[in-house]
Amino acid sequence: MSLTVVGTVAFDAIETPFGKTDKIIGGAGTYVALSASYFEKNTNLISVVGDDFPQDYLNMLKKHQIDIRGIQIKKGEKTFFWSGKYHDDMNVRDTLITELNSLATFDPVVPDAYQNSEYLMLGNLTPSIQRLVINRMNKRPKFVMMDTMNFWMDKTPEDLKKTVSTVDLLCINDEEAQQLSGEQSLLSAAEKILADGPSFLIIKKGAHGALLFNKNGNIFSAPALPLKSVFDPTGAGDTFAGGFIGYLAKTDDLSFDNMKNALIIGSVMASFNIEKFGTERIQNLTKKEISYRVKKFIDLTSFNIDENSL
Amino acid sequence: MSLTVVGTVAFDAIETPFGKTDKIIGGAGTYVALSASYFEKNTNLISVVGDDFPQDYLNMLKKHQIDIRGIQIKKGEKTFFWSGKYHDDMNVRDTLITELNSLATFDPVVPDAYQNSEYLMLGNLTPSIQRLVINRMNKRPKFVMMDTMNFWMDKTPEDLKKTVSTVDLLCINDEEAQQLSGEQSLLSAAEKILADGPSFLIIKKGAHGALLFNKNGNIFSAPALPLKSVFDPTGAGDTFAGGFIGYLAKTDDLSFDNMKNALIIGSVMASFNIEKFGTERIQNLTKKEISYRVKKFIDLTSFNIDENSL
Numbered sequence: 001m002s003l004t005v006v007g008t009v010a011f012d013a014i015e016t017p018f019g020k021t022d023k024i025i026g027g028a029g030t031y032v033a034l035s036a037s038y039f040e041k042n043t044n045l046i047s048v049v050g051d052d053f054p055q056d057y058l059n060m061l062k063k064h065q066i067d068i069r070g071i072q073i074k075k076g077e078k079t080f081f082w083s084g085k086y087h088d089d090m091n092v093r094d095t096l097i098t099e100l101n102s103l104a105t106f107d108p109v110v111p112d113a114y115q116n117s118e119y120l121m122l123g124n125l126t127p128s129i130q131r132l133v134i135n136r137m138n139k140r141p142k143f144v145m146m147d148t149m150n151f152w153m154d155k156t157p158e159d160l161k162k163t164v165s166t167v168d169l170l171c172i173n174d175e176e177a178q179q180l181s182g183e184q185s186l187l188s189a190a191e192k193i194l195a196d197g198p199s200f201l202i203i204k205k206g207a208h209g210a211l212l213f214n215k216n217g218n219i220f221s222a223p224a225l226p227l228k229s230v231f232d233p234t235g236a237g238d239t240f241a242g243g244f245i246g247y248l249a250k251t252d253d254l255s256f257d258n259m260k261n262a263l264i265i266g267s268v269m270a271s272f273n274i275e276k277f278g279t280e281r282i283q284n285l286t287k288k289e290i291s292y293r294v295k296k297f298i299d300l301t302s303f304n305i306d307e308n309s310l
Numbered sequence: 311m312s313l314t315v316v317g318t319v320a321f322d323a324i325e326t327p328f329g330k331t332d333k334i335i336g337g338a339g340t341y342v343a344l345s346a347s348y349f350e351k352n353t354n355l356i357s358v359v360g361d362d363f364p365q366d367y368l369n370m371l372k373k374h375q376i377d378i379r380g381i382q383i384k385k386g387e388k389t390f391f392w393s394g395k396y397h398d399d400m401n402v403r404d405t406l407i408t409e410l411n412s413l414a415t416f417d418p419v420v421p422d423a424y425q426n427s428e429y430l431m432l433g434n435l436t437p438s439i440q441r442l443v444i445n446r447m448n449k450r451p452k453f454v455m456m457d458t459m460n461f462w463m464d465k466t467p468e469d470l471k472k473t474v475s476t477v478d479l480l481c482i483n484d485e486e487a488q489q490l491s492g493e494q495s496l497l498s499a500a501e502k503i504l505a506d507g508p509s510f511l512i513i514k515k516g517a518h519g520a521l522l523f524n525k526n527g528n529i530f531s532a533p534a535l536p537l538k539s540v541f542d543p544t545g546a547g548d549t550f551a552g553g554f555i556g557y558l559a560k561t562d563d564l565s566f567d568n569m570k571n572a573l574i575i576g577s578v579m580a581s582f583n584i585e586k587f588g589t590e591r592i593q594n595l596t597k598k599e600i601s602y603r604v605k606k607f608i609d610l611t612s613f614n615i616d617e618n619s620l
């Protein structure tokens with residue numbers, strides 16, 4: 001199959017209790033595409049950068065067989081820049097700098113080569129721009145997944161609702177699900193959100209894993225791998241989404257059973273991402289490492305209760 | 311096999327956003343023994359009550375085939391009474407009343423009929439009294455599990471350490487594990503606690519499930535069942551512990567694989583307990599209901615990733 005990812009490609013400067021980085025490659029589109037590229041070999045990326053963006057970074061994406069013809073390079077403009085600092089409690093971070101730069105006027109272009117993508121992943125962006133991308137595909141992809149954030153729930157709730165109602169899967173975190181639905185219980189939140197549009201919902205719970213829901217009331221729970229420390233959580237959610245959609249596109253099986261597998265793959269990829277700064281870890285993974293970590297998740301979750309033992 | 315449970319048998323008066331109760335039967339020993347009794351048919355209970363404790367409640371325990379010869383009835387004394395109120399966020403509760411009454415001078419007696427119990431569960435009590443029970447058994451049981459709480463970590467830390475180092479399994483919640491170890495990461499907390507004594511550690515995470523660790527670095531993660539509402543969380547942790555130790559005693563298999571099963575059974579029993587006030591739900595369970603809910607946990611956690619799909 002083929003997967004098209006829309007999302008930011010950016011400079012990040014990150015500070016955690018373990019150290020800090022200069023400007024390094026970041027952005028939701030980068031994390032999603034890199035993570036997906038380990039599974040779906042036809043992964044395309046739509047984004048925008050300024051002409052200050054290093055060719056080395058673009059080459060790195062190409063090295064992962066990511067088609068980057070959809071990344072516009074804006075002459076005379078600068079690349080989106082984000083800088084953040086994590087506290088000792090890594091769940092809390094301060095945004096120090098947000099410079100939209102070339103992202104402020106982002107007008108996504110879908111190259112001809114991407115037009116037949118069966119899978120589309122809409123990274124967190126202005127909801128109207130996410131819809132624009134769907135509309136600019138010659139035909140609606142077989143499966144559209146989207147991410148979003150509380151910012152759009154506050155700022156453009158109606159616009160966000162419109163986008164949510166047109167996609168197949170919404171992927172958000174627990175607090176966002178509670179805000180979007182007005183429900184405290186994640187199960188109630190899921191029922192309400194699924195009644196409004198998408199067939200599937202993923203609720204990410206950080207160190208507590210993730211839940212997958214469908215309209216028929218099926219639920220799947222994936223744990224997060226217990227870890228001694230999180231080196232840098234930046235991009236973990238996007239890496240998770242990339243592993244999920246990359247595996248789904250590769251296997252091209254939309255059954256709930258296969259989506260369970262995809263949720264585990266997303267969790268596996270996220271567990272790697274937080275081991276090093278930025279994309280460093282997910283730039284350098286082997287199939288063997290991935291396979292070994294899948295086994296860790298099997299050990300972590302599998303049990304075998306004999307009906308007669310009850 | 312045979313299981314002996316030590317723990318409080320009490321009056322509880324509970325208020326939740328869904329309503330309030332009069333004085334009803336409560337106490338860690340009650341919840342643990344009731345829950346365990348669905349699996350281990352030789353379950354014994356050691357506790358103390360006053361002569362105000364209704365015979366009906368004792369008969370209810372007997373009806374569950376629980377041997378209550380170890381419950382001392384103190385003439386002229388009153389039964390331990392606890393009253394609490396839960397907030398809209400059910401994770402927060404205020405203790406309104408704690409009257410120790412007959413519990414203040416609890417001197418546990420192990421009846422002869424309990425002496426050969428292979429499994430011993432020490433509910434949350436003064437750590438020195440927990441040790442006393444072990445010492446009053448003619449021979450150390452094959453497997454000793456204990457619960458405790460932050461109160462003893464603050465009040466008698468050295469005494470608690472002594473008890474923890476003599477048992478096989480410690481069962482506490484995430485905040486208690488962090489306090490006991492001084493570690494933020496649950497994995498680091500587990501390593502530190504296991505280095506100090508017990509071979510196994512369970513960390514309960516409430517709505518996020520539970521983790522099981524052993525000294526060899528094995529980890530198992532059980533989810534909690536996603537629910538629309540928690541009617542009354544009182545006793546959920548004790549019901550969980552009871553399901554775990556009851557299943558373990560019944561199957562008499564201390565392999566890590568079987569402990570995984572026991573952790574799921576504990577989660578199943580806790581998921582029932584919170585559906586009604588106090589012990590109401592776990593007084594009235596059928597084997598079929600338990601079996602059906604085990605299947606729900608299988609659906610919730612099982613996946614099947616083909617190595618070739620990676």
